[in-house]
Amino acid sequence: MAKLSSEERAMFPLTDIKSVVKLFTTHLNKNKEPNLAILSIIVGHIENTLTCARGTAGQETSLTSSLPVDYDDCVTGGGGGGGGGLQTDRYSDLDCTLPVVEYESVEALYHRFLAIIKAHVDVTAFGTPKYATRELVKRISDVVWCTLSSSYYKDRAHLQSIYSYMTGAKLDSSGTTLAVVAACQALGYNDVHLALSEDHTWVVFGEKGQHTVEVTWHGKGNEDKRGIPVTDEVYSKSWLYVNGQPVICDRYMEVATIVSNMNPGISATTDSEEVMLLQQALLWSLYDAGHLAKYPMAIDNLGDLEEMMPTKGRQPATKMYEEAITSAVRYYDNQHVYPYTYLGGYCYRNKLYKQALKYWAKAASVIKNYNYSRDDEEIYKEFLEIANELIPHIMRVVSSGISARSILKDPECFAYLIEFYDGICEWEEGSATPVLHIGWAKALFNTISKFDAHVRSHVKMICIDPDSADLSDNGDLQGSAVEKAAAAEARTSQDQNGNMATDCINLTEEDIDPSEVLHRWPLVKLASAKMRGLRDLLLADKLNSQAISLQLTAQSQVTTKKRGGNELESPHPGRSKRTRRE
Structure with missing residues (x-):
């Protein structure tokens, strides 16, 4: 797993959308194992600062579908399409200010995350295999589960990042799965990946990703499912498991999950404009690199943002929605x-x-x-x-x-x-x-x-x-x-x-x-x-x-x-x- 290089550390403090996009693109271009925990901490910090703090302070920015047509002052255009490396040059005009993110703060939260996992998981007890085992993944999910606060509403917004885990010991269901995958990555198990349906997450592991395991709950809470495999009997005819046609992520798609799961909501009727613009810029960079091709929900989220805030030079929201359908048909047997x-x-x-x-x-x-x-x-x-x-x-x-x-x-x-x-x-x-x-x-x-x-x-x-x-x-x-x-x-x-x-x-x-x-x-x-x-x-x-x-x-x-x-x-x-x- 890659830590931030000296070049990447020099990009701090992050103060605007341009700097965050530049850091993400540089990190993903340089590493086959982008650091999930660090990237989740960064976007979690920005999201929580702009939504939770702003909501309590009353500094709300109303954002509805009646936004002006162009946001060229914040998001500059570019040709659509996938493939190739991430580009940073056409975001050179992104100057929308964000809460300042200092490297020292990110590093401190990251090391705290590592300390929790390593203090409770002795990999030698599992024979230090090259690939993860069900017992190892179950142990890590137990650690994450047991270190969460026992007194919070788990369906509340803004609990999907490792930043939320480190600052408040709170995670929602999808955040718990991300934390398990990030912890496995931190321990050197690069075969452990996210599996996503339209309303649930679990984990795949093994040399060819052939094994599955539950690590979180769904709905009212099924903690007793942790460690149980997702078998044919479980997913057959089940929308929760999309008939065995989930999105199986690679590391770059897991980064896309971190971005796609960003929540701009300040209240039931108000969203943070800055969070949405950051999410939009990051999704476009991932899209251009081809990392959303097999991710219908992320493509739809990008289309949703484009519908509200069209980017000059980009294809319209309708094309993004159509592309999501094409992805679901082509890669997931039209089960989404x-x-x-x-x-x-x-x-x-x-x-x-x-x-x-x-x-x-x-x-x-x-x-x-x-x-x-x-x-x-x-x-x-x-x-x-x-x-x-x-x-x-x-x-x-x-x-x-x-x-x-x-x-x-x-x-x-x-x-x-x-x-x-x-x-x-x-x-x-x-x-x-x-x-x-x-x-x-x-x-x-x-x-x-x-x-x-x-x-x-x-x-x-x-x-x-x-x-x-x-x-x-x-x-x-x-x-x-x-x-x-x-x-x-x-x-x-x-x-x-x-x-x-x-x-x-x-x-x-x-x-x-x-x-x-x-x-x-x-x-x-x-x-x-x-x-x-x-x-x-x-x-x-x-x-x-x-x-x-x-x-x-x-x-x-x-x-x-x-x-x-x-x-x-x-x-x-x-x-x-x-x-x-x-």
Whole structure:
């Protein structure tokens, strides 16, 4: 593991974004083993000083989506793209001031971190193997766990850095995993790396990273899981473990995790502009070096920042969101949900409502691969908000006034809604706890009732029987032609490697010519038992609210072997902890 060189130490004190980016780029360019602990201490110090201290002092800087378009005074542009070494020259104009970071302070906290680990972990007791063992990683996680304060709220913000660990003995779940990996690195075990799902972290180790081990908790706290491997039985059909398709980090991606996990929040409604600008600059430098290519969430975070604070000369936020989807499809078998909800959220905020419905339907087509469990609270809240708040808002907006271009006249929009609910219903199947309650049913009925029977009848619905290869359709609607067209569309949506390609986004909503409506026959394949049962009700001239509600909220009609043998509990509706700008 590399300590800071004399050249790097000479860059202190760090006083602005330029100096921090220069230090990071220099350190990463020079070292195959960048020092995770030191880099985490540096950004943790800056973040905590600008958020926690400022929040208590009342010196808040409000930052919302109404920021000016250009921030050229703080972030200068450059060409997009990955590959090559980190660049420092185009950040030469970065002069946004930051809290001063002295080298002596960083060094002191780093040595304190080393002292804690080395005082409690005798590597000779584990035979000093070349590669880490499960017992060694478990011991280190025990040390981190036992040296945390026993009296703090573990889900509070700004607890993800080793700075927080050293100054307050506090870490959240992801911070605990980072501390374990950084401690293993400090002890010379360079095979230990982070594994990331969309809401959980664990560790991989071994010569080829073939071993896995839990080192932290999730949700309400599962400390007894520490030391347990993440097996096929654990991750199969589990969103928490993304069906065995997590982001496995190398050291540079772990640095990207440190940066991506920075939290600019001062309060529930106020963010630190300086933290966001620093995070944005560091993510761009990592992106340019190719370290985000296999990291969809980090790409999405960069897109989020670009949406609020566009950088001159950089590609727009939409391209970043699309790139995150491409990464998830190419490297993780399209098992990640958030890339689609990020893009759907962007479309919603920019009143691109048809595209929003499209990407929310794609998100649901991913979640249907899983079985709902108590570990899925965050993604449950995400879908609940989409179904019960965002889509109803869209319906209210497009229902007002008289417009021939309303999405309510577009059968494809109705098809996206049906695909969305079909995915949710399939997610519920095989789970011990229902997902859909009466609130979901009311929202569904109110939404579909906005589409008249003429529009709904132009959606070609076919049912996929899970026990048979046979397909049934909803009448004599030129099924073969529709299915051929759908197959052709599916073929053209694949890239040369056989991966699903993402669709480019039109920046304006498509104008709907009423004369063209009759020529649209979108195809929807219903896979869930509930939506197959709803097909005729959805296509009826007059919708039956009671029948639809009873069918949607009925006990799940398909039961499969439950994963892991855990008891599941009712979901907790509410808003996701992820930052929103609506």
